[in-house]
Amino acid sequence: MEKADKPTFDKYFRARRYENAHFNFTNLYMWRKPYNTRWIECDDVLYMVADWHGETFALQPFGADDKMQSAIKNLIEWFDEHGLEFSIGGVEQFFVDELNRYPDAEFEIEKIENNFDYVYLADDLINLSGRKFHSKKNHVNAFYKDYPFAEYVSITCAIIPECREVLESWYELRSPELPNDPFLDDEHNAIIEVLNNFGDFNLKGGAIKIDDRIVAFTFGEQLNEDTAVIHVEKADASIRGVYAAINQAFAASAWSKMKYINREEDMGLPNLRKAKESYRPVKLIEKFSARLKK
Secondary structure (H helix, E strand, O other): OOHHHHHHHHHHHOOOOOOOOOOOHHHHHHOHHHHOOEEEEEOOEEEEEEEEOOEEEEEOOEEOHHHHHHHHHHHHHHHHHOOOOOEEEEEOHHHHHHHHHOOOOOEEEEEOHHHOEEEEEHHHHHHOOOHHHHHHHHHHHHHHHHOOOOEEEEOOOOOHHHHHHHHHHHHHHHOOOOOOOHHHHHHHHHHHHHHHOHHHOOOEEEEEEEOOEEEEEEEEEEEEOOEEEEEEEEEOOOOOOHHHHHHHHHHHHHOOOOOEEEOOOOOOOHHHHHHHHHOOOOEEEOOEEEEEOO
8 A cells, every 4th residue: 555545545435424434545554564454446346454463354345335245255255265264344334234135144243342433523522512521621721721822733844843752752651651562663653654744645733832842733634524533642641631722722723614523442441431431422433343154
């Protein structure tokens, strides 16, 4: 997968409404190396397979609805030809329905709750109105009280080096806490690659500056006609309220015309789940995995 492949992927992702935060070129490109992602376009269907922890799995195929039954057949045959157990992950509900309609095989289908995406009303994240957002509003107000000259700025090439500095500081603090977690290195490398090529992905990004120093940054993009997806949000956690401030400022600056904001999954991490739930999601995007019944 190369940056030049983006128009091909965009064509498929824009052809129907996808809600899975991973179904966009940026996310797939960021993670292509740790997942060893491979792809092919055949008969107007986009296929992808990847590896994780020694297991090969497919993503759901992308294409017109009338292509999906033959696409399922092609995937089953591909796994069989390669001597692999059929496995497909990150599946949205409509493709589960396709699997259940497939006449020549039965599937074991499982919800993967750790991968559910958290989706919020953009207006909620922007305005933080009402009692349910009282504590979030207090965090934002406390931040600007402590740092009255804090400034929100859009990400440009000029400040990307400073965003990288925030990122490096964040990982220096987290790495000793999780010394054997390969995900940290993979995530670090994925974010660096996007920052180094920021102009190639049609992203929106924002940062908060205090006394000419970048202390937080974030970036995302439009996922579908009414939803934005936030790919990354990093900040100096020693600054009280900075995460609440960058969250609110980015939503207000970049996504006020969107109805929803998808802030991706919690990966089963209790602290991350608590943080995502605290913003009161209005829906979760369910994801499923499937295997052939034996």
